Amino acid sequence: AVNAGMKYIAFTTKHHDGFCMFDTRTTDYRVTHPSCPFHSHPRANIAKEVFSSFRRRGLAISCYFSKSDWHCPWYWAPGFPVTDRNPNYDTSEHPDIWEKFVRFVHAQVEELMTGYGPIDVLWLDGGQVRPPDQDIRMAELASMARKHQPGLIIADRTVGGEYEDFITPEQVIPEKPLSVPWESCITLGDYWKFFPNDRYKSAANVIHMLVETCCKGGNLLLGIGPDAEGLIPSEAASRLLEIGKWLKLNGESIYGSRPLSPFSMGNVRFTSRDRHAYAIVLNNSGKAPPPAEMEIRGIEPQPGSEVILLSDGQPVVWEKTPNGFAVLTGDRFREDQPAWVLKFRVSGN
Structure with missing residues (x-):
């Protein structure tokens, strides 16, 4: 990452599927649970290892966390049909179930804000989790997170309002400079996840995207999916090193610009x-x-x-x-x- 010219990492601690890449006490659906084959590894708490490793090398930490959770029985509750990515029950008719989910989310975020060292950004995905039907009590959540991590930047993605400190265009770069802070999230290949024989963008293409982003005042978040062993595919790594070589010579025009x-x-x-x-x-x-x-x-x-x-x-x-x-x-x-x-x-x- 350092040789690629990166300045921070956004690591997925939990995506919409609900599997936790950190040692949470809130669910058995985690990488450190005995049912997970990786749990016995001395570095099984992957989020902590990744954050610590990048932090030691001087990179900032962006903690990606999905508010929605399709594994949690208080988001997709047993006994109700699942029809889309939203809760499969009416939250106004079952406020008791929804309240359990709110507390579940707050507990997981607090674990991440207290047990994983200094966090620079809390990158909240799952924009459908918002008032009025999916009120996660963001004021309370943000206050708690910033109490533990003073100066924390929060992206309550696509929701807008006071808890979206920057906006996050996906797979696109705005046509013109924006009046608010922003970060485009774009994949190096065709997929966010690892996909065999993925088609990776050329280094020149990514450098052009980076320049296009910076000249309009934004940051570029490049999505890279490691394989099942946690390794970056060699073709992707080669692209990153090519980008880093250009940035080593020309980064002055990019960083802090x-x-x-x-x-x-x-x-x-x-x-x-x-x-x-x-x-x-x-x-x-x-x-x-x-x-x-x-x-x-x-x-x-x-x-x-x-x-x-x-x-x-x-x-x-x-x-x-x-x-x-x-x-x-x-x-x-x-x-x-x-x-x-x-x-x-x-x-x-």
Whole structure:
């Protein structure tokens, strides 16, 4: 993950199926229960191991947790037909059952907020669990979570309101910058889960998605499904390392950056950081050589200032044009790069 350039991990502690990847006291349906073959492993509490490992390497922790739970008898109750992903009973007619479920969810979240070290983000999925029919008492839940984890960011996904600190577009990047914090969650392959012979996106494709996300002020959460042994497939790992190599040279234009108008112009995306502008030129021609002269429209450097090719830290020859500025490329603009990044100051900075 570090070599891939990642800055945080979002780990699925429990998905909609209800199987807990942590040592909960609330249900036997967990990885540490004697009925699970993995329970005897010294690192059976997978969530704790993953969080601790990533934290030791300086990565932030996002704790994914599904509010809905199809295994819990207080969400899909015995004796009622299951018709969809919602509770299979009328919660207004059976408030006693629903109250048991609310307490069940609160207990699991409290376990995660108290027994797994510092948590940076509580990523709540299952957006159908919301008032009026599925009131999980979010005010109480958020207050409890933040009491144990001060500064906690919460994503009450798709619900909106004061407990959705950022929004989470799925498998899509917004067309324009948004007025609220956001994080696009997109799979590396075709599936969220592990799938044999999955079709993984190329490293160049993911880098372009990352640039597109950052120029609009968002984060990219890349979904990767490990296999049954907990291993990342070799093809997926190879993609991640390719992404990391590009970020090692050009990450300055990505990490901690902010959108910069005009955001996007042709195949160029713009970001800013520490009073510098970055023009990220997407290589859309595969591995063909770049043109001898490359024009950047919609923005121009300060007169007499340097324009730096970020990958080698050296200045390029540039000149002002009626619509922006142009740079001479040459051999330093390697044709195998998914994107080239130019760093400069603009007027007023």
